[in-house]
Structures are given as structure tokens and as C-alpha cells.
Amino acid sequence: MDFKFTLEQEALRKEFDDFFKEEAKNAPEGWVGGFEGRYDTDEGWAYHRSVAEKLAQKGWLSLPWPREYGGQELGLIEQAMFNEAWAYHRAPGVDFWGLYILAPSLLEYGSEENKREWLPRIARAETDWCQGWSEPNAGSDLASLTSRAVEDGDDYVINGQKIWTTGAHRATHIFLLARTDPDAPKHAGITYFVSEMDRPGITVRPLYYMDRSHVYNEVFFDNLRIPKKNVIGQVNQGWYVTMAGINFERSGCGAVAEGKRDLEDLVQFCKDTERNGQLLAKNPIVRYKLAELATELEAARQWGYYVAWLQGKDPMAIAAPSASKYFTTELIVRLANTAVEIMGLYGTLKRGSKWAPLHGKFQTICQFYLGVTIAAGSTEIQKNLIAWMGLGLPRK
Amino acid sequence: MNLDLTEEQQMLKTAARDFFEKEFPKTLVREMEEDPAGYTPELWKKMADLGWVGLVIPEEYGGTGLAFMDLVILLEEMGRACLTGPFFSTAVLCTLPIIDAGSEQLKQEFLPRIANGEMILSLALTEPSATYEAAGIATKAVPEKDTYVLNGTKLFTHDAHIADYLLCVARSKVWSAPEDGISLFLVDVNSPGIKISPLEAIADDKQNEVILENVVVPERNLLGELNQGWPVVKRLLEQAAIAKCAEMVGGADWVVEATVAYAKERVQYGRAIGSFGNIQHSLADMWTEVNMAKRMAYYAAWVVEQGLPCSLEVAMAKALVNEAYKRSTRVAVQLHGGIGTTRDHDVGLYYRRARQAALLFGDSDSCREMVAQEMGL
DSSP states (O other): OBOOOOHHHHHHHHHHHHHHHHHHTTOOTTOOOHHHHHHHSHHHHHHHHHHHHHHHHHTTTOTTSOGGGTOOOOOHHHHHHHHHHHHHTTOOOOOHIIIIIIHHHHHHHOOHHHHHHHHHHHHTTOOOEEEEOOBTTBSSOGGGOOOEEEEETTEEEEEEEEOSOTTTTTOSEEEEEEESOTTSOGGGSEEEEEEETTSTTEEEEEEEOTTSOEEEEEEEEEEEEEEGGGEESSTTBHHHHHHHHHTSOOOOHHHHHHHHHHHHHHHHHHHHOEETTEEGGGOHHHHHHHHHHHHHHHHHHHHHHHHHHHHHHOTTOOHHHHHHHHHHHHHHHHHHHHHHHHHGGGGGOOTTSTTOGGGGHHHHHHHHHHHHHHSSSOHHHHHHHIIIIISOOOOO | OBOSOOHHHHHHHHHHHHHHHHHSOHHHHHHHHHSSSOSOHHHHHHHHHTTOTTTTSOGGGTSOOOOHHHHHHHHHHHHHTTOOSSHIIIIIIIHHHHHHHOOHHHHHHHHHHHHTTOOOEEEEOOOTTOOSSGGGOOOEEEEETTEEEEEEEEOSOTTGGGOSEEEEEEEOOOSSOTTSSEEEEEEETTSTTEEEEEEOOTTOOOEEEEEEEEEEEEGGGEESSTTBHHHHHHHHHHHHHHHHHHHHHHHHHHHHHHHHHHHHHOEETTEEGGGSHHHHHHHHHHHHHHHHHHHHHHHHHHHHHTTOOOHHHHHHHHHHHHHHHHHHHHHHHHHHGGGGGSSSSTHHHHHHHHHHHTTTTOOHHHHHHHHHHHTTO
């Protein structure tokens, strides 16, 4: 067993780190990163776009893709390192939806025409995507979705509604799932489409998060007309196209790096802050909590590299990536809540006041991250997958 | 980066698993729990003949010359099998410091006889102070002509009752900082003045009280430099913590597998209990925690093997493995229902071992304090 990275990997890691460290200087005042950072304000969105363009110029938005579509053909370990660097520096610029969800599906199931139309534009940061999957009655049970796509000449006409559509109010494009065969078993009648957001028939309505931020949306389709060439993969095969997308790069190394950065800030706060005549950093209870968080983050980091390693050998590995997703996201919720607790009365102050330490980020994260333990396969679903696919336990 | 076992390690793992399945079935585990010695010379000889007792002893001293990671692989299988006996005491706790700090003379005298199964050793470190900190060492070693005279009480001393030699940690200089003035001695157990009595503990693992009253040790049995023993002990404690993690992770793997298997076969309410969501989630949690702890233990073992500073990684790994083993065994008993609580059922063996192992060479709270210190708090 060898936990060393190659010299090339170390050099690449440094290159990523240097870039994002430099870019972090351009962040708006009080920037805390994450989806809220980029989607909630115009300022945040402008910062995201400027970083995206620079990343595109460097070719860093297509690291694992085949060269013929503008990629560098790097491996999952390099991709994990890139994710660690941007997450640690809380950088925007990476169109998560286009790059990590849509592109893998395109590469596996897209026609040559699809690939050549969309991949270069994603790599050049000419597009910002949102994901039209979940519906009010189709969350964990995504396959039960009812948005309908009806063939009409050279087009499909879509009617229906999506929910939890991250960044739909900022996106230029959407990839969406709709039912093309209502008589087929539910997994077998779904088709995967892509569309511009400015086509007639698309309406976006904000879904305000509990902290008032505007990240999520409802998206309504009223006779949205999409040309047939915008079908990705085969008609009625949309479920399988989706599976290819969701399985890419599930190491969780990015979330861990974000957590590591958050913990560093918390540790510094504890070293700088006294309470009841004692530095927080010397309080045994605080030391215990911080040590436990640091230990769990390191465990998550090691597990993340293991998942990247495994996925390199077996892209369809289920249990290990599922464990990473639920453990890491739950850990960040725990970290943020513990931070608020340790910071005491200061911990709940929102940014804007001189009295609010760390731009109020932990009260933000402890709210925002709840959505992350629910999205992309909730903790409960991930545990089901470990139980069914990993441990072979019966479903009934 | 390569996170797989080597082919040789895979072969060692398979050979060890097969060997212990055949030679150390659970019936023998239970027999040894009741047996005062806690091991059979026949099995000990077989393990020596396989080269396992001397696994990390260099070939020039009659050992197999393998590395720390290989020992980790073997220990996992021993933990899985609930192996009792003096392997950990001899091959890990006493062999590693002799390799690390022994003079050529001591290495020649002890290592070949350890490797061929002739000699059993016990580490006499902990005392009534019940700590792994240097300040906990009160046993005194006073020089007298060409000997040292040892006085003190050692407690929680595994396998002293069957040992040929004790590796005794004593304070050879008072009026100095606790970590200054510690020395290591190889003490013949037949020396006059040694009184060994057994301590019964949760895992039936042959701990002892060792009273040393004016025990005379020839000066050539000083291991390493006089008063310079603590760095050797500190290094040993880090290696021992990871070695113990390996054993624990091997046991925890068995626990996960056995509990999943039981959940699939036990039927209540007309269906396998493993079809209930709450049970599935408990098992998913268990699998996740145990396997994450295992990968962390491998990482820490690699850092140790590389000779890199490892205090942080070892402390993190030990804390994670402690909690994973304790929690998984607690849940395993629960998921087995009533039978899990019986002496007859195997899961109790692991529950008891987990609680003991979690306290050896780094309890979780001490580990977390170490992490806090390494974080600069």
C-alpha cells in the first residue's frame, strides 16, 4: 500500500492550490462560498462567472474527459485533488451540474452530435446548467416523475414541473427528465433532454431557503418545445443516462476540504477568543469537540481517496461512494452546529455586523447543509443502497 | 497511490485466515479463556515454524524479515480469530523495542530465540497509575556494581505468567523530568523477588500483577542507553497502538459479516429481520464506521512504516478504531437479540475484546487530547 502521490500529482495539486488561493483575493466582501455564495446575489454570480472563465482558459473544467472533446484525460485522483483545491479556497467557477452530472452522461450515452454540440461549450464555461429532475411528488423516488414529453413532429413538447432546481434563476441551460412512455414500467419510460433556459414555456419561481437565500427554484414547463436532437441517449432510456451521471466522482474529497478549511477557521477563533477567563482552545470540552471533528474529517479524507481509487477500478462501485456521501455531508452539518455551539452567542450572528465573527458563516452552513444531506440521494437512501447493494440485505 | 494489498500480503492474509479457521476455532478460544496459561505450546510452535512469531525480525537474526504493514495484515486475521496467547506481547510489544534499541549482543541473544518460538516475553510497562504517560512509571532501578536492582509494582501486564523474560520499564534517575531517566531492562522471570498474580478482566486475556522486590538484573540486560528509554517506549506505544488497531479491525470485520448474515437468516413477523429499514440502516452505519476506521488505520500504519512523524495519525486512527469496534459490537449484540448476550454465542467474545482493546495504548480521550495538542490548541 502506498499513500504517496506522484510528483506530477503533487505538482498539479500545487498548481490548483496556487490558482485558487490567488482567485480568493477577488471574492466579494463577506464571501463564504458554496451554492449560496454564487447563486444568492448578483455579486456572487459575477465572481462565479469570472472564475469560470479563467478555469475554462486553463482547460481545468474538463480534466478527466477524452482529449477529442477538450479533456486532459486525467484520472479520478487528479479530479479529487482539483475538487479539494477549489473547495478549500471556497472558489466558485466550477459548474457542478454541467461538469459533474451532465458531462459524464454525455460521454457515456451522448451521440457524437450531442457530444460535439455540448461538451466544448461546457469546457469553455459558455454554459451554466441546472438540473430538472426532482418534482413535488418525485424526490427520493425520482423514477416516479410525471413531467410529460410528447412527440410532435421534429420536437418533443414538455409539460410539467420541477422543484429544488439549484440555480435555475441564473442558469443558461437545463438538463431534464420527462416521461415519454407512461405505459412502460416507471424506470423504462423516461427520456433525458437538454434545453436552453430562454426557450418559450419555461417559468422559474424562487424557493426561498430557511435563511432567506435564493438558491433553489421551481421550474414550470408549459408546452416547452425541444428539438429531438436534444435527446441525450435513446428515448425511454433516460434512467440509465442519469445513472451514468450520478456515479461520477463521488469521493467527497471536495466537501472534506471545505470542512477542513471551516475547522481551521474555528480553531483560530478558539485560539483568539476567551470565555470566562479562559481561552476556548484550553477548555477541555472544546478541545475534545475540535479533536473529534478533526479526526472525523481526516477519516473522511482517507475514505474519499479510497473511493476515488475504487472508482478508478470499478466505476459501478456503490457502497463505498454512498458511505462517503452520507458520512461527509452529515459530518459538515455536525461541524457547523458544533461551531455555532462553541462560538456561543456570537455563533448565531449573521454577517453584516462588526460583532459577527467569520462573516456568520457557521450559522449559514448549519442551515444550508441540511439540504445537502437530503439532496443527491438522502442519507437514508444512501444507507439503503449500502444495505441492499453493498451488504445484500433483502428489500422485503 | 496504491490502496490495494500486495500479492504477497494477500497470500499471507489467506494463509493466516485458513490457518486460524482450522487451528483456532471458537471452541479453542473458549477453552483458552478458561485455561490459566491461555495458549498451547503446540500452536505457538506452529506459528513460529510458519515464520509468524519472527515476522518482522530481520532474517539475519532468524526472522522472516517482513515489514510493519505485513504484521498489520497478520494481526487483522488474529483479531478476527480472537487469537489468545502471547503473540502480541512477544512478537509486537517486546520484539519491536529489541530491534529498535537493542545492542548487537542482545539482538543475537533474544531475537533468534523469539523467532523460533523458544522464548516468550511480556512487556511490564503499566503500573497502578494506569497511564501510558512517563510520569506513571514509579518502579525504580538502582545501580549496584554490575547490576541494577528493581523495585516496584507492574499492573495490567499481559502474559507475564507464561513469559521467560519481562521487558521492564523503570525509572533509573529521579529528580528529573518524568520522561528523562527511564530505562528498559530484560528481566529473567526466574529471578528471585518476582511475584506474579493473575488479574481477571473482561476479555479473559491473562493480565497480571507483577511485584518486583529487589530484583537483580545484570547490566548487560539494559536495553538501549541508560536513562534514554522513554523515546523507545514512545515509539513502541505508537507502533503498538496501530498493531492493536489491526487486531481490532479484524475483529470488527467478523462482527459486521456475522451480523449481516444473521439479519438475512433470522425470521420474525414472517420476514428476515434484515428486511426492516431500521436494521438495514444500523448495518449500513456499522459497515461504514468499521471500514472508514480500517482505511484510517492502514494510512497510519503506512506513516509508521515510513518512519515519518506519526503521533497525529496514530492518535486519530486509534480513536476511530476504538469507537468503531466498541459501537459495532454493541449494535451487533443488539441485532442478535437475546442469544447475542450468552456466553455460548460468539458475538460476546468480540464485545468483550473491544472494550479491553479500546483502552490499550491509547484510550479515545487520551487520543483526542493528543490530536488537540498536535492541532496546536
